[in-house]
Amino acid sequence: MTPQSARPAPVPARSIPLTVLSPAEAAAASAPVAAAPSPASSPATGCASTQGCGTSTTGLDPAIAEKVANHPCYSQEAHQYYARMHVPVAPGCNIQCNYCNRKFDCANESRPGVTSKLLTPEQALAKVKRVASEIKQMSVLGVAGPGEPLANAGRTFRTMELVARECPDIKLCVSTNGLALVDHVDRIADLGIDHVTITINMIDPEVGERIYPWVAFRGKRHTGREASKILVERQLEGLAALTERGILCKVNSVMIPGVNDEHLVEVSRTVRGMGAFLHNVMPLVSAPEHGTHYGLTGQRGPTPQELKALQDRCEGDDGAQMNMMRHCRQCRADAVGLLGEDRGDEFGPETYLEGEVTYDLAGRQEAHAAIERWRSDVRATREELRISAGAAKPERTVLIAVATKGGGVVNQHFGHAEEFWIYEAGERWARLVGTRSVARYCEGASECDDEGESGKGESGKGSVLDRTASMLSDCAAVLCSRIGNGPRETLAAAGIEAVECYDIIDSVVATEGARLAAQGAQQTADDLFEDTPDELSAPRPRSAGPVAAEVGS
Ligand code: CLF
Ligand code: SF4
Numbered sequence: 001m002t003p004q005s006a007r008p009a010p011v012p013a014r015s016i017p018l019t020v021l022s023p024a025e026a027a028a029a030s031a032p033v034a035a036a037p038s039p040a041s042s043p044a045t046g047c048a049s050t051q052g053c054g055t056s057t058t059g060l061d062p063a064i065a066e067k068v069a070n071h072p073c074y075s076q077e078a079h080q081y082y083a084r085m086h087v088p089v090a091p092g093c094n095i096q097c098n099y100c101n102r103k104f105d106c107a108n109e110s111r112p113g114v115t116s117k118l119l120t121p122e123q124a125l126a127k128v129k130r131v132a133s134e135i136k137q138m139s140v141l142g143v144a145g146p147g148e149p150l151a152n153a154g155r156t157f158r159t160m161e162l163v164a165r166e167c168p169d170i171k172l173c174v175s176t177n178g179l180a181l182v183d184h185v186d187r188i189a190d191l192g193i194d195h196v197t198i199t200i201n202m203i204d205p206e207v208g209e210r211i212y213p214w215v216a217f218r219g220k221r222h223t224g225r226e227a228s229k230i231l232v233e234r235q236l237e238g239l240a241a242l243t244e245r246g247i248l249c250k251v252n253s254v255m256i257p258g259v260n261d262e263h264l265v266e267v268s269r270t271v272r273g274m275g276a277f278l279h280n281v282m283p284l285v286s287a288p289e290h291g292t293h294y295g296l297t298g299q300r301g302p303t304p305q306e307l308k309a310l311q312d313r314c315e316g317d318d319g320a321q322m323n324m325m326r327h328c329r330q331c332r333a334d335a336v337g338l339l340g341e342d343r344g345d346e347f348g349p350e351t352y353l354e355g356e357v358t359y360d361l362a363g364r365q366e367a368h369a370a371i372e373r374w375r376s377d378v379r380a381t382r383e384e385l386r387i388s389a390g391a392a393k394p395e396r397t398v399l400i401a402v403a404t405k406g407g408g409v410v411n412q413h414f415g416h417a418e419e420f421w422i423y424e425a426g427e428r429w430a431r432l433v434g435t436r437s438v439a440r441y442c443e444g445a446s447e448c449d450d451e452g453e454s455g456k457g458e459s460g461k462g463s464v465l466d467r468t469a470s471m472l473s474d475c476a477a478v479l480c481s482r483i484g485n486g487p488r489e490t491l492a493a494a495g496i497e498a499v500e501c502y503d504i505i506d507s508v509v510a511t512e513g514a515r516l517a518a519q520g521a522q523q524t525a526d527d528l529f530e531d532t533p534d535e536l537s538a539p540r541p542r543s544a545g546p547v548a549a550e551v552g553s
Pocket of ligand 1: 331
């Protein structure tokens with residue numbers, strides 16, 4: 001059996017349990033794969049099927065593997081299939097962060113400038129039951145705001161208690177600033193809350209005093225360095241107490257250029273040493289209209305490239321060697337759906353407060369079983385193609401942007417994408433290294449011609465496209481299920497190749513990555529050749545070498 005014939009037919013994630021394909025999608029699904037070379041032609045060499053941390057349960061302790069298997073934040077692979085929801089039950093906070101404006105949600109787990117409507121624990125339960133019965137791949141309930149969950153411990157734990165009783169298959173998750181954590185560790189363990197995120201932005205109070213103006217602790221408001229000293233001591237104490245009980249801890253850090261960016265590798269090293277499972281370095285989102293201290297004083301956030309470089313350092317051998325989360329979407333305190341999509345509007349109060357909602361446990365179990373079958377087929381394909389995401393990165397890699405609606409498949413039109421998944425890829429190696437949000441280019445059928453998305457030259461479209469091209473400027477290619485000639489040309493002018501395909505992401509990214517990396521190597525060789533005096537240059541090879549020759553499209 002060739003790897004090609006072993007592959008499962010591509011199925012978009014949202015079609016697994018729920019969504020019927022649109023005719024266009026169905027047509028695309030059955031269309032021949034364009035520009036996606038057959039993996040059967042790839043040389044059968046390369047490393048084994050090791051996958052990077054956060055992408056696979058391979059090699060993990062079985063108890064931990066079970067905990068992360070369907071958690072979309074703790075497992076990069078799971079986030080292609082499973083959804084989370086947040087319930088905004090926690091209004092107040094016990095500290096002040098310079099990137100937060102209290103009129104909005106807690107920016108430790110969501111973007112500033114977003115306001116979620118508060119729910120009571122009973123309303124939250126009703127909403128969870130409704131959402132879980134509709135979006136069956138919703139596997140995790142998180143409390144992440146709009147303030148600090150543990151400064152509102154009564155409301156947070158009451159919500160968790162209700163959900164644990166009535167929705168036994170849903171994993172429980174809390175995100176906290178950590179100040180009150182150590183006081184609640186026993187309650188967290190008793191309730192079966194298996195996942196806790198602590199936002200730790202510094203371990204050095206000197207850095208902290210530029211992030212936290214005050215901390216309210218034991219009835220007193222502390223300021224300056226003392227405030228940060230109290231905060232970090234309590235955070236680390238809480239982290240140690242949780243890991244001791246086997247509760248999986250993720251650490252979030254907000255990257256603030258010029259304030260804590262150089263310090264975060266040290267933070268990563270420290271939390272790793274204390275047993276944190278995952279580190280999520282998120283970019284500061286800062287604008288004057290958010291009304292935050294940083295927004296009003298012009299503190300900038302990092303570029304995607306700066307963020308990736310720091311994440312790479314935290315992960316690297318000469319850094320902290322920490323498992324890094326690269327797929328965070330900084331979601332709202334009332335987020336619903338797969339990471340990166342927001343289906344909150346489908347679940348207004350009228351959908352869950354009027355009448356009793358029956359919890360469809362059997363339907364959910366069936367849907368999860370279907371997801372797992374599809375997922376294991378995708379995994380088998382990856383293994384058969386010997387695609388790695390492990391530490392043995394090839395010498396040459398490129399960045400590739402992917403338009404996807406999930407399910408592990410390239411299955412979205414370029415013009416419909418509101419974010420691109422950024423993969424780093426080379427020969428037999430592919431790994432998700434980030435996501436980038438863009439404005440949607442195409443708003444509907446009227447803007448799509450037979451060739452795909454058009455609209456070039458229409459008011460505002462050119463600039464949307466230019467901004468997307470600039471956002472992806474360090475990528476060698478964009479993979480999407482369809483693209484019009486206008487966007488294709490704009491991308492080409494920016495040095496980005498558009499590749500139409502409908503295929504398993506890992507497979508096509510690794511194949512295209514090998515081709516483009518080899519092409520880049522050839523280009524470098526050509527440039528060197530041109531710079532070399534004639535009498536010193538060796539005869540120039542005519543092909544791009546075995547990799548490009550065998551797997552190129
Ligand atoms: Fe929510 Fe956070 Fe739990 Fe996930 S989010 S409480 S761990 S279920 Fe996830 Fe959203 Fe990033 Fe948070 S993508 S902001 S990391
Ligand atoms: Fe705002 Fe969250 Fe910081 Fe509290 S912990 S100040 S809600 S960002």
